[in-house]
Amino acid sequence: MQAHKLRVDEQHPIIHDFIAFGHHHFDGDLDAASAGRLLDKIRHLRTFGEDLFLSEAEFDANPQYIGVNPQPGRNLLEQFEADLAFVEQDPAIVSAMTSLLGEGYEILLKKLICGVPAGIVPAWLKARIAGNPVNNLGAYIKPQFRDITYFYGIDFHQDLIDYKDREADFVTLYVYLHDVGPHDAPLFLLEESHKLGGTLFPHDLTRDGDGWEYSDGRGGRVHTPQRQLMGKAGFAAVWHACTLHGTQPDAADNERLSLRYLFARKPGVSAGIDQVNATLQGPLSLSATRQDLDASGAARLKANCVNKV
Numbered sequence: 001m002q003a004h005k006l007r008v009d010e011q012h013p014i015i016h017d018f019i020a021f022g023h024h025h026f027d028g029d030l031d032a033a034s035a036g037r038l039l040d041k042i043r044h045l046r047t048f049g050e051d052l053f054l055s056e057a058e059f060d061a062n063p064q065y066i067g068v069n070p071q072p073g074r075n076l077l078e079q080f081e082a083d084l085a086f087v088e089q090d091p092a093i094v095s096a097m098t099s100l101l102g103e104g105y106e107i108l109l110k111k112l113i114c115g116v117p118a119g120i121v122p123a124w125l126k127a128r129i130a131g132n133p134v135n136n137l138g139a140y141i142k143p144q145f146r147d148i149t150y151f152y153g154i155d156f157h158q159d160l161i162d163y164k165d166r167e168a169d170f171v172t173l174y175v176y177l178h179d180v181g182p183h184d185a186p187l188f189l190l191e192e193s194h195k196l197g198g199t200l201f202p203h204d205l206t207r208d209g210d211g212w213e214y215s216d217g218r219g220g221r222v223h224t225p226q227r228q229l230m231g232k233a234g235f236a237a238v239w240h241a242c243t244l245h246g247t248q249p250d251a252a253d254n255e256r257l258s259l260r261y262l263f264a265r266k267p268g269v270s271a272g273i274d275q276v277n278a279t280l281q282g283p284l285s286l287s288a289t290r291q292d293l294d295a296s297g298a299a300r301l302k303a304n305c306v307n308k309v
């Protein structure tokens, strides 16, 4: 029997949205009650206060910038496998991921992200990190709490940034565990920015009307409308590994808690992502993804676009 090839109009809308915009939102969100139950369990385990942080003297005694994110054996979500079914087995997620990444797609990574509220970041730390492009606070968090990734804002970046030499064969799914409004460090996403393929961080962006003029340093240029991802508990959005996104520091009193998944195509499988990637004007992988860090992993430059919005 001849294999049936899907016509464009028969395809899952995620393929169209990825080609046109570089991201896709799930109408109707995921189950808010399940998101709320997971959130309660997390809040029962962890208070998000100043005691998360090392003192300045403790930090200076042995600054460690590498290996401070969740990893196998130190990942808060490992104890919540059953509670994550509302994401991983949600029919809309499964069908979208299967279209995009093919049968047998894999979870490359899953972790909890905390947008740390300004009120709990120690003054000494705020002074040190002001103006840095990437404020992943893991280096300053006590080792026993590094089972979550803590952000105090991050400039526009591609998720390819963490995967030198890997093809953009994976996508990011973000799920808000509670309502996220303008003061809860919502994600900012630059629509159509994926079209230029992989580019070096920090990125060349100039504010332009409702978005940014984005240049790839190779002569390519695109206007990227800026979207703020706000929504209710269970809000879910997925984006391409070359789509620029970032956050401002959390100005609210409360932390923002979100799930971050990376889903990847199984090696050798061809799927919708190949169709998407065939439309990109730039490389699908990079041998160097960033130039903002020194050899120890510390920030070596001050620059930030998303905070200027």
Ligand SMILES: O=C(O)CCC(=O)C(=O)O
Residues within 6 Å of the ligand: 113, 114, 115, 151, 152, 153, 154, 159, 185, 245, 246, 247, 258, 260
């Ligand atoms: O949640 C945040 O504040 C930023 C997270 C982000 O952009 C990422 O994990 O790639």
